[in-house]
Amino acid sequence: MDKIKVGIIGSGNIGTDLLLKLLRSESLEPAMVVGVDPDSEGLAIARSKGVAASADGIDALLPNEDIRIVFDASGAKPHLRHAKLLEKAGMLAVDLTPAAVGPFVVPYVNVQAHLDVPNINLITCGGQATIPIVWAINQVCPVSYAEIVSSVSSRSAGIGTRQNIDEFTHTTARSLEQVGGAKRGKAIIVLNPAEPPIMMRNTIFALVDEPRADEIRGSVERMVEQIQGYVPGYRLKHRPDVDGNKVTVQIQVTGAGDYLPSYAGNLDIMTAAAVAVGEELARTLTAKETAVQ
C-alpha cells in the first residue's frame, strides 16, 4: 500500500524530531519540511534525508497537492493563519502548537471521535502525558477534580513556551476536563534547571467519588502499556497510590532521543502523539479511498 504523503511546518526542535519519527512510519511519508530560517539545522537534516525543504514557509508547501496531512510545529499565532490556508487546500492539519483551532485530541483516548475534522490540536506536552491517566481513572469512577504537575528541564522549554506559560496552564486544565473527563481540572508547570537535565516528570492527582483502588490501578496500568506503544519511555514511577479518595500517579517520560536528547520527554511525547494521530488519519484516508475504488 502506498504511504500517505505528509508535510511539516517548522524546522526547529519539534519539527526536526517529528521528521525523524515520520521517516520510520509504515503509513506516512514525509514529503516536505518548510521553515522560515534558511540556515536552520532542521532544513539541512531534511535535505540530507532526501526530503524536500524550503525556508519559504507555508507558501512553499501549499502547491504540493499530493500532501494530504500537514503537521504544524511553528507557533500558535502563525498556526491561526496556516489553519485557514491548509483547510482551503484540502490538507488535514495536525496542530502541535497551543492555537487550539481544532478539537483537543489524545491518541487512544478520543482520536476516533475526531477523524473527520480538518484540524486536530494536540494540546500540550503536559496534557499528552497526563490526560490519558485521568481518563483511565474516570473510566472506573467519576473524577471530581484532576490536578497535574509537570516538571520539565529548563533546557527543553523553548522561548515560545516561556513567553506563553499561561497557555500551558489554561489549555492543559481545560483539556483535563474536556478530554480527561474530570469535572474540574488544574495544571501546574515547573521548570527545573538542574544539570544534567531532569527527565520530564508528571504527577497526576485525582479526587474520586468511589476509590476502588484495585480497579483504578488496573485501568491506569493498562493505559500506561498502551501509551508505551508510541512513547516507549513512558513509565509509572511507582504503583498508583490510592489514599482515601485521592489517587496519585507519578509518570516519568524519557525521550526516544531522535533529535532531542532523552531528557526532553516533554517534546518527545508531542511528536510521538503527532505520528500516532497522523497514522490514524492515514488509515481513515486509505479506507475511504479503497471504498470509493
Added chain:
Amino acid sequence: MKPRIRIVDSTLRDGSHSISHQYTEEQVAAIARGLDQAGVDIIEISHGDGLGGSSIQYGFDRTPDEVKLRAASAVVKHSKIAVLLLPGVGTKEDLKAATEFNIRVARIATHVTEANISEQHIGLAKKMGMEVLCFLMMNHMADIDTMVGQAKLMESYGADAVYVVDSAGALLPNEARDRVAALKAGLRIEVGFHAHNNLGLGVGNSLAAIEAGATLVDGSLRGMGGGAGNAMLEALVAVLQKANYENGVDLYKLMDVGEQIVRPIMTRAQEIDNASLTLGFAGVYSTFLLHTERAAKKYGLDARDILMELGRRKAVGGQEDWIIDVAAEMAEQVGH
C-alpha cells in the same frame, strides 16, 4: 544619611505555610488591620504559593484569596496590599481578578534562572498601574553573575525592584551581602531581600542585605513562614531602629499584633527544628517542610533523609510532588 527601609509583611502569605493555609477571613482582617495601624508599608496577602496556589500539590486554602483580599482591603487604610504570583502556578487571569480589591503591589516570582517566564505577568501588572517587586527564588542555586543577568531581564520587563529571595534559608550573611551588592551595582531599580530562618540567620541576613543597599525587606509576625519561618518582623524592626534605619513602624503596636493576634493562631512553634535546619543545610525550598513531615510519617522515614535527597536532586520551588516520589523510592529501597 541612611536610606529609609520599606517593610513588607508576609504573615498573610508566607506565614500561611505554617498553618497549612488555614487562615479565616476574620483572622486576615484582624492581622491586616493591626499591621496597617503599626505602620507597615506593604502587606502581602495570598496563598503561600501565590494566587492560584490552592491545590492538592501545595494544600487547599481554607479561605479563597479573593475573600481574604476583600476582607483586608476593607480595613487597611494606609498600607499598600500586595499579592504574589508564580508564573506556572498562577496566571494573568488570577492577577486581573485580584485587582478589584485595590491591590497596588504585585510580587512576581520565578526560580533564580527562569526569569523569562515572567515577562507577560510583569507587563500586565505594570499596565494595571501596580508597583512590581520581582523575586529571584532559591537564590543560592545560581552563581552571582547568572543571578544578576536574570535580574536585568526582570528590570527590562518593567520591574520596580528585584529581590534576592533566600527560599531555602541557605545563605550566610556574607553571601546575602555580596548578592545584594551585585544587584545594586548592576541594576537601576531598588533591591530587596527575603529571608528564611532555617540556619538562624533570618534577621542577621536581612541586616547584612540592608547594609549592602537593599531598601525593601520582608518579615513576618512571630516569624511565621515556610520552614523555620521568615525574618521575625518584630525583631527585624527593633534591629533596624537600633541601627538607625528609619522605617516608619511603631514597634510596640507591631509587637502587640504579633503576640495578641498572631500567636494564638499558630498551631506549632515557629522554631528551628531538625527538619527546618536540614532545609537550610541542604538548600531545599522552605515550604517543603510540612509536606515532607507528612510523607516521612506515611512511609516510615526520617524527614531529614528525604530533604537531603531532594537537595541532591536539585529540586526547585513548587516541586512538592517530588517529595512523595523520593519518599516512595526510599521506602521501596528499605522495604517498607
